Amino acid sequence: MSLTAITENLSLSRPVKATLSVAIFSMMMGLVGCNNASTPAENADVDSQAPDQETVTDTAAVATDSDQVVTIYSSRNEQLIKPLLDKYTEATGVKIELVTDKTGPLMARLEAEGQNTPADMLLTVDAGNLWQAAQQGLLQPVASSVLESNVPAKYRDPKGQWTGLSLRARTIFYDPSKVDANQLSTYADLADPKWKGKLCLRTSNAVYNQSLVASMIENLGAEKTEEIIRGWVDNLATDVFSNDTSMLEAIAAGQCEVGIANSYYYGRVLDEKPDFPVQIFWANQGTTGTHVNISGAGVVTNSDNPDGALKLMEWLSSDEAQGIYASADKEYPVKEGIDESEMLRSWGTFTQDNINVQKFGELQTQAIQMMDKVGYK
Ligand code: FE
Numbered sequence: 001m002s003l004t005a006i007t008e009n010l011s012l013s014r015p016v017k018a019t020l021s022v023a024i025f026s027m028m029m030g031l032v033g034c035n036n037a038s039t040p041a042e043n044a045d046v047d048s049q050a051p052d053q054e055t056v057t058d059t060a061a062v063a064t065d066s067d068q069v070v071t072i073y074s075s076r077n078e079q080l081i082k083p084l085l086d087k088y089t090e091a092t093g094v095k096i097e098l099v100t101d102k103t104g105p106l107m108a109r110l111e112a113e114g115q116n117t118p119a120d121m122l123l124t125v126d127a128g129n130l131w132q133a134a135q136q137g138l139l140q141p142v143a144s145s146v147l148e149s150n151v152p153a154k155y156r157d158p159k160g161q162w163t164g165l166s167l168r169a170r171t172i173f174y175d176p177s178k179v180d181a182n183q184l185s186t187y188a189d190l191a192d193p194k195w196k197g198k199l200c201l202r203t204s205n206a207v208y209n210q211s212l213v214a215s216m217i218e219n220l221g222a223e224k225t226e227e228i229i230r231g232w233v234d235n236l237a238t239d240v241f242s243n244d245t246s247m248l249e250a251i252a253a254g255q256c257e258v259g260i261a262n263s264y265y266y267g268r269v270l271d272e273k274p275d276f277p278v279q280i281f282w283a284n285q286g287t288t289g290t291h292v293n294i295s296g297a298g299v300v301t302n303s304d305n306p307d308g309a310l311k312l313m314e315w316l317s318s319d320e321a322q323g324i325y326a327s328a329d330k331e332y333p334v335k336e337g338i339d340e341s342e343m344l345r346s347w348g349t350f351t352q353d354n355i356n357v358q359k360f361g362e363l364q365t366q367a368i369q370m371m372d373k374v375g376y377k
Helices: 003-008 014-030 078-092 103-116 127-135 145-150 207-220 222-235 244-252 263-272 306-316 319-327 342-346 358-362 364-373
Strands: 069-074 095-100 121-125 163-174 258-262 279-281 291-300
Touching: 069 078, 069 103, 069 306, 078 095, 078 306, 078 319, 103 121, 103 127, 121 127, 121 306, 127 207, 127 291, 127 358, 127 364, 145 306, 163 207, 163 244, 163 263, 163 306, 163 319, 207 222, 207 258, 207 291, 207 358, 207 364, 222 364, 244 258, 244 263, 258 263, 263 342, 291 306, 306 319, 358 364
Parallel strands: 069 095, 069 121
Antiparallel strands: 121 291, 163 258, 163 279, 163 291
């Protein structure tokens, strides 16, 4: 019997059914969990942390008026976004239910729950994930002049099914005791034989790398990109890493000299270890610009409260929320003209790649196949 059928067959009010769906689904997903190790610095996105924690914080059973409740399925860590969501509740009286898990299980849950889903909004990381959710019909298009004015078009789905809410740069990191910044230039240059045995990379299973390679296919063409990632694989100092933080630690430990990671992982490590001996380098300045991706959100297709979800998304894109949302995880605001944190300012300014992030989704399959072909694990 499907999950929807289980809860549909019970004569319960919607909020209670919602709670049951979540509980049953959690039990189902718990059976297929795995045990990836992760460091404390890796933990702000659920997508990069051990999945065996208690993640469901649903309290829909106590909710009364569904218009006054917005239920978020979130792959962002609760600690990270809860203070901001509390502010919204304080200002508007709208209660927020937060269900936290990895993106894959959340999307599977949305699919399984169908029309019975309690979810109004999907909040996750990477345009590749949001694109995938939209492809699966899990998100609905919205038209919002507020989002259009707050979020640059390149960080929104052209069909309005999702929008970026914060930015992260995926760029080059290096060991300054062995590498001079003027030896560095582009992602493509890391394929040069001069980096033989000196490069560290995260696994190609990470959507972040799939999006980076997709952006290279868009900028440089498939043939050139394949040549580059083949060169990366040839230059690897050691096996690929399961997460960005351990890759950064490997540079610090002298295992490799250069690598590619998301900027906020570096920020989190610096928070814990201000003397961390690794430097950030803005890739592709003077060419296509540094690869930038988003965290973002979309209104769930089967939401009972799409207006409430959209209002919350609009608020998250506002001046009031943007600085807090972005700086909570060392990210960059998606809205222009918002102050960055002191740490981010210390890394200097950089030119961003101008690609519409939706391309990362469109070219995802091609990127995955290409990485597989060249033996990038
Ligand atoms: Fe992450």
